[in-house]
Amino acid sequence: MKRLAKWRLISLFAMLALVLSGCGKPYLSALNPAGEVADTQYDLMKLSTYIMVGVILVVVVIFVLVFVRFRRKDEKIPKQVEGSHRLEIIWTTIPILLLLILAVPTVASTFKLADVSPMDKKNTKALIVNVRSHLYWWDFEYPGQKIVTSQELVVPTNEKVYFNLKSMDVKHSFWIPAVGGKIDTNTDNANKFWLEFDDKRANEAGNLFYGKCAELCGPSHALMDFKVKAMSRDKFDAWVSAMQDVKEPQKATTASAVKGQEIFNQSCIGCHAVTPANKMPDTARVAPNLTNFGDRSRVAGILDHNKEELKNWIKNPETYKPGNMMTGKYGNLTDDQIDAVADYLMGLKVQE
Amino acid sequence: MHAEEKMTYETWPAEPEKSTLEAKNKFVGFWLFLGGETVLFASLFATYLALKDKVPNTSQPLAKDLFELPLTFLATMLLLTSSITSVYAMYHMKNFAFKKMMLWLGVTVLLGLGFLGSEVYEFTHYVHEGHKFTSSAFGSAFYSLVGFHGGHVAFGLCWILTLMIRNSKRGLNLYNAPKFYVASLYWHFIDVVWVFIFTVVYLMGMVG
């Protein structure tokens, strides 16, 4: 009985080891670090894992010895040992030493990751992004570039990007596992931190990282995903100027899209902006900015980016994101109208 | 030993509050409770300090606009004095002088009532100035901390009064002596908290 269970356990762990060698998806997994912050954290994770495996080994060796050697064989009463000072000193000091080995890099990296001093310098060249979290969607403002986008963060690689994060309703948490640990977006005041996106490893991950909300924030907390497009500085600059060029809402081209734009201007524009300028304060931006909606890779952060899914979303957002803030705010649209709006929205692109 | 046995001055023990197992338990248990209350009040103090002067708009009064020395001083004197009077009561309790004990407890209750009265007056005054429980985080924190203390005072008064009425005919015995003692401990603790309230809330509030 006991043997059997042991074997089962061993084979189970062997199987797990196989699964683990996968390390998860490169665009999502913290075990596939793709930037300086994630690297630092990964190193610390590895260091602590080694220490812990060491500790576990020591305990398990004693444990197994106890198991095989000291089972009851006769009715003798063993010697009643009170304790041992030497042993006690050993198992007090060694853990202290191990913890010191862990504590030093922990403290060092904690300070390193919290260093946002370039943000506060006047006329800083550093790229700053103001992240505003809303119930189930993300707003990204580039104050230096004077543009706003939503749901998909666009960043240059191989440089530090600084973030200024705040929530507009309830607490959320901003997390891009492959690029670095999370930080909460509080309702009270802004948090700051930085991330760095490594060019080569971004490429390997398909230049599209998955981001998640990591703080319970209501029914659709599970669906509050966002995406990160990491690109070289040149491409990023090109994107910025393409965005900045959109001064007026883009004109629809096809007939259907023209009709869609009309409907949009009636029903939707009250909440959704289609120009990127950050003229409004963050509190007034109540819905995702759709300027470059056609360039996105997901609808509402979770659905595949195609016209069908877009139509589904507009038709009934509630089925896809329970409790979202769009449901019921724009009257009833007929299927034709929805089709037209979808045509319009799919055409909103700033890049070729 | 039977707790309700009639005692005389001669048989009355030196520490009537700890002379039976029940009494000892009550004594230790109540002190532990005060340890917990310390944390309770500390949490309220901490909250108050974090929310002091946090108001939604500038039209609302801040600590330095609200508090006034004379009223706080009056309240403080009333409560501090009630502390020494309850010490007197316990002094007479230990000397098996029931009447005197009751007298001093009575004085304590009166002083406590005076304190409560001044607090009620103060609160209504603030409400008129726009400093309400619901008007700001500052208001919520202020009334919670000071009001919670006031609630303790009120509870303490009821407690002492109940004890006095219940035992007015019976005189002292080893069953009720610990009760009186514990109630007086409670009263002192309320005083201790007040010392911090007048310092941290009122005086520091006026300093700015």
Place this chain on the structure above:
Amino acid sequence: MTNQPLSSGNPRVDLEYRRKKSAEEMRYQVISFALMIFLTLVAFAAVAMKGFTAWFTVPFIILLAAVQVVFQLFYFMHMSHKGHEAPTLFLFSGLFVGLTAILAFSTIIWW
């Protein structure tokens, strides 16, 4: 579990001794009360005289409050008497926990 404190065998002597003891203690308590009132007056005065900076006044009045509370605890609540080991331990532990919380709330709740 019976009354056995301070017994010399002779009840009369005991009683007198006890009487004197508690009278003496009462005297101490009156003195400490006077001191407490005095400390309170000083604290109020420090605030009433607008001359000092807050950097001086605040720590000063907190110190006064702390001293006063020591009087309360040790004289009025008899915490220095024997038989108060557990109360002392637990009161100070509570104070420790409470002060940690206050420290945290006045430093790392930062806005």
Place this chain on the structure above:
Amino acid sequence: MSTIAQKKGFGATIWDYLTTVDHKKIAILYFIAGGFFFLVGGLEAVFIRIQLAVPNNDFVSAGAYNEILTMHGTTMIFLAAMPLLIGFMNAVMPLQIGARDVAFPFVNAVGFWLFFFGGIFLNLSWFLGGAPDAGWTSYASLALHSKGHGVDFYVLGLQISGIGTLIGGINFLVTIINMRAPGMTYMRMPLFTWTTFVASALILFAFPPLTVGLTLMMFDRLFGANFFDVTMGGNTVIWEHLFWIFGHPEVYILILPAFGIFSEIFPIFSRKRLFGYSSMVFATVLIGFLGFMVWAHHMFTTGLGPVANAIFAVATMAIGVPTGIKIFNWLFTMWEGSIKFTTPMYWAFAFIPTFLMGGVTGVMLAAASADYQYHDTYFVVAHFHYVIVGGVVFGIFAGIHLWWPKMFGTMLNETLGKITFWFFFIGFHLTFFIQHFLGLWGMPRRVFTYLPGQGFETANMISSVGAGFMSIAVIIMLLNVVLTSVKNVKVGNDPWGDGRTLEWAIPSPPPFYNFKQLPLVRGLDAYWIEKMEGKKGMTPAEPLGDIHMPNSSFIPFVIALGLFIAAFGAMYHVDKVSWALPVMIIGLLITFGSLFTRSVKDDHGFHIHKEELQEEKGAKA
């Protein structure tokens, strides 16, 4: 006495339990209620695992999932684990120190009924418009945003049961301080008593911050206050601090008594005294102390700044040291011992590697900058189930098997016990080991579903299968309880044969006055010492005399009932319904009225006379 109880009718037995102030019966009440809530919480866990077994599942809706999740955490921590442990404290600690009851039997009953009514109140939310859905941590911004009365149920229910726990804690402390048998010095107390002592102290200091936090939340939600409303100057981080100042010590409130149980089991079944007794005591106290200085490790990502994060990180790691001392002392208790693998020993033995894994991942979490990755992911879920289930639940199972004969006079079936163990053990590791990796692969916790294609499918399925195994184990365990109660084979004082502490020196179940004569304690493991000298029982420390016992009372039930009623009034008060305020006032009047009755009506208890005790002696032998 026990024979008299058996002859009573069903109604009389119920009344007996409703009015009891006997710590052993209160313990049984705690077991019944805590066990019931464990099943409820377990069922909720099973729902969680069913929902997460496959991606995009719609077994439950998003909103319902959050309710289940919240209630699972809240129920398990406050209404299952803690009450079950308090049950052990009630059942065993007074016996271990040689006391006839706890210091305040009446208050003990009040504590139970408050916990019970608080728990019932919380769970009634399921039927009255929806359960709380803001997580067991109920962070303020979400809690204030939450519609309906769910969070109000959380706030009021926990407040009521929290008061019960608090007075329970004070009661145990006083019992241990004042009521130890002659010769039972602090350093001769069994470790379970020590951990009860320290855990009770933690309760005493940890619950007030929770009380305050809940009060502020109640004021905000029900009475228009603005503690957490940012637009009115409020601050949500205050809640986080208050909650965790309570919340971290809480996890040690859970684990320390479990450590105590294991510290009884290893010596008994190794036939060896506890290795390093004084360092075990020291480590227990140190863990309790450090437990109050680390709470912010739950808030590393809140943005407290690097200084605070670094300080709390290092302080947190420090707790690994005293815990390590304990682990090694247990191992060396068994070293050169004569180990018998009974069911309690199975659980205790398996606890060591299991808890160890949870402990070391705890230290990994303590590394603040790395915790930015782990925080709020399944890695944390794995960590705390390893320590809570692998530590606390294993401890509870171990304790139940160990002390069942003492409490009920009959043994649980060993074979069924071992089957339970294997199912639970395997299921447990299946469920939670893989969750470490889910977290690292990027799966946040508290998600009602996950999308396909992110690599989470297989692992979640494995995890859900494991939960199935655990369910089977729990059902077998229930079966065991039923079967053995039906058989009811009576056992003697020391059914395991190797009992060391005082509880094994008296009959199983003990008479309602526990000790006819208080025993004289001559050292650590008092009963063992006597046995080794060839004696049958303890040497009495006093001549046979009258025993003073407290009267039963229905007042404790009424006190708690009053608050239960008042809570409804307070909650519906915001809906502006006309009956709310009167109901609240009536409830409070009931509570304070019964308190008043209690304080003016003298209750001196009764005496069992010497003669009766002598008679019983004849009857028993």
